[in-house]
Amino acid sequence: MSEKISTPQDTAATFQALAALTYAGDDYDAIYRAIVDTATRLVDGCDHASLMLVRSGEPYTAAASDETAEMIDGFEREVGDGPCLDAITDEAAYVDADLTDGSPWPALHARVLAETPVRGMAGVRLLDEKEKSGALNIFSDTPGALTPTSVDQAIMLVSFVSVALLAAREKRSAETLRAGLASNREIGKAIGLMMAFHHVDDEKAFSILRHASQDMNIKITEVAREIIAHQNVRPVEGD
Numbered sequence: 001m002s003e004k005i006s007t008p009q010d011t012a013a014t015f016q017a018l019a020a021l022t023y024a025g026d027d028y029d030a031i032y033r034a035i036v037d038t039a040t041r042l043v044d045g046c047d048h049a050s051l052m053l054v055r056s057g058e059p060y061t062a063a064a065s066d067e068t069a070e071m072i073d074g075f076e077r078e079v080g081d082g083p084c085l086d087a088i089t090d091e092a093a094y095v096d097a098d099l100t101d102g103s104p105w106p107a108l109h110a111r112v113l114a115e116t117p118v119r120g121m122a123g124v125r126l127l128d129e130k131e132k133s134g135a136l137n138i139f140s141d142t143p144g145a146l147t148p149t150s151v152d153q154a155i156m157l158v159s160f161v162s163v164a165l166l167a168a169r170e171k172r173s174a175e176t177l178r179a180g181l182a183s184n185r186e187i188g189k190a191i192g193l194m195m196a197f198h199h200v201d202d203e204k205a206f207s208i209l210r211h212a213s214q215d216m217n218i219k220i221t222e223v224a225r226e227i228i229a230h231q232n233v234r235p236v237e238g239d
Helices: 008-024 028-044 067-079 081-088 106-115 148-182 185-198 204-215 221-231
Strands: 048-055 058-064 093-096 118-128 134-140
Touching: 028 048, 028 058, 028 134, 028 148, 048 067, 048 081, 058 067, 058 081, 067 081, 067 106, 067 134, 081 093, 081 118, 081 134, 093 148, 118 148, 134 148, 185 204, 185 221, 204 221
Parallel strands: none
Antiparallel strands: 048 058, 048 134, 093 118, 118 134
């Protein structure tokens, strides 16, 4: 079992490390593993954790703290029911803190009790502004150990991760876009002309170009061509 985070300073340091990994790295597998590891350390009563994501409309386990968590994810997909799948579908947190007194997911309940040490489980949706992307599963071997505080901690974790992933995705998208545009000679020339005309740096010139494209609802390459064409026009001198 992972060592629990016990102080506010430890919590802050953990989130700082997770943010740095998410924002700076391109290794999503490492990010997902860090999320489930953090869950077992941060969430009270959590002995196992998994992250189930949706790809091409199908849920899959992106990371699991151990075989038990991965096994229960597999059970959920097999029976088509459970807290993680419900959290993804209904955009909420689902909790069954004590499996020994029944469960809203009877098929999953029977498999978990018979084949694992888990006696409590919950699913909390991973937020995404664009789509239902997944959920964090937390499991406890002790009946009743997952409390409202545990759920709040899990919600805090997935909320933080959602924002960090969105920021990282936007950062990478912007970097990819800039790299692509930098290879376009027309756009590069337009940016150079704007830098000279407006006395701004390349980043500001690119921002002006991008906003003009959005405002006029035309491709950025077309805006660049118009800028170049305008700068190439020279007044005709009289005889």
